[in-house]
Amino acid sequence: MxxxxxxxxxxxxxxxxxxxxxxxxxxxxxxxxxxxxxxxxxxxxxxxxxxxxxxxxxxxxxxxxxxxxxxxxxxxxxxxxxxxxxxxxxxxxxxxxxxxxxxxxxxxxxxxxxxxxxxxxxxxxxxxxxxxxxxxxxxxxxxxxxxxxxxxxxxxxxxxWTDEGEKNNYQQRYSQSLTNILSQVEKANKDTWLKDTNFIYCANSQVKAGAFLNYYQADERFxxxxxxxxxxxxxxxxxxxxxxxxxxxxxxxxxxxxxxxxxxxxxxxxxxxxxxxxxxxxxxxxxxxxxxx
The missing domain is CATH 3.40.50.1820 (Alpha/Beta hydrolase fold, catalytic domain)
Structure with a gap:
């Protein structure tokens, strides 16, 4: 309600x-x-x-x-x-x-x-x-x-969205591997704050691990x-x-x-x-x- x-x-x-x-x-x-x-x-x-x-x-x-x-x-x-x-x-x-x-x-x-x-x-x-x-x-x-x-x-x-396209876009924008970042973030507690993290359009941001995963983990519904x-x-x-x-x-x-x-x-x-x-x-x-x- x-x-x-x-x-x-x-x-x-x-x-x-x-x-x-x-x-x-x-x-x-x-x-x-x-x-x-x-x-x-x-x-x-x-x-x-x-x-x-x-x-x-x-x-x-x-x-x-x-x-x-x-x-x-x-x-x-x-x-x-x-x-x-x-x-x-x-x-x-x-x-x-x-x-x-x-x-x-x-x-x-x-x-x-x-x-x-x-x-x-x-x-x-x-x-x-x-x-x-x-x-x-x-x-x-x-x-x-x-x-x-x-x-x-x-x-x-x-x-x-495609998984390959998302990874390519991230690499082109930030010169970083999204796959490598995801493998690290997936090991963290979802409430952990990630510092100096490139996120959507925001470079070097502070982002909760759970938020990063919600935007970037592969999901065909995107x-x-x-x-x-x-x-x-x-x-x-x-x-x-x-x-x-x-x-x-x-x-x-x-x-x-x-x-x-x-x-x-x-x-x-x-x-x-x-x-x-x-x-x-x-x-x-x-x-x-x-x-x-």
Missing amino acids: YKILLNTTALLLLTSQPLFAQEVTTKHENLTLNAQMQFAEGSSFADGVVLITHGTLAHNKMELIETLQLLLSDSGLNSLAINLSLGINDRHGMYDCQVPHKHKHTDAINEIGAWTNWLKNQGAQNLVLMGHSRGGNQTAWFATNNPTQIKAQVLLAPAT NTPFLLNDIKIPTLVISASEDKTVSDLPKMLSQVSNSQVEHRIIEGADHYFRDLYADEVIELVVEFLENQE
Whole structure:
């Protein structure tokens, strides 16, 4: 059972339903989580909500997320853009690499669940999940485990993964062998703090052993197309033709055989769907959701 906490601003939002985003909060595992709730004109929770999850070490006010919320509102769709806590109470903005890392990739799955429950407690119907990059993978992971809780999902340039690719990327970024580091970390207590450790995008960081293993131990579920083979809900995957971050996504998706999964490519867009490409994203999303009616 999740304890719900609404701040004063959120209470005003529930009654007046303004057209701009306002912050709401909820409690989860002794942490305060925050998110931006935005209603379309004349809409309420009962009209449905799109729950948006950002990418790696990012936040809900990055350009892409804010743009998506505005465009969704213009299209008559409510949205809730969440900030993953990454182990920090009431976190805002990009994660500071100087802060010790105790968060896990899988923490996000539970936090998406907390916000899903929050929305349902507000009377939200027809929940749709949306996730970008790593957040797309975490969204698909949640949907795989909880297919009855949501109506559909939209994945924007979701993360891909292979064991070989992960090791090569780590070697190229840090000139270190991930295999050797994992063999050492696996012998440590999961609560041990690792010092001067290269972790995700943060060089020479302080990281808990359990967190390092959660992000780097081989697990096919890190690969979003792997999850989509068995997904039970309507899923729209949007990739970008100029995406250098998950450039193998279209090839991997071509190997997914599931009638629930639809793949669309936006020509010219990069990983962040900048400028007018975000409009194309919303056009595809609106069309997709109309087909679910």
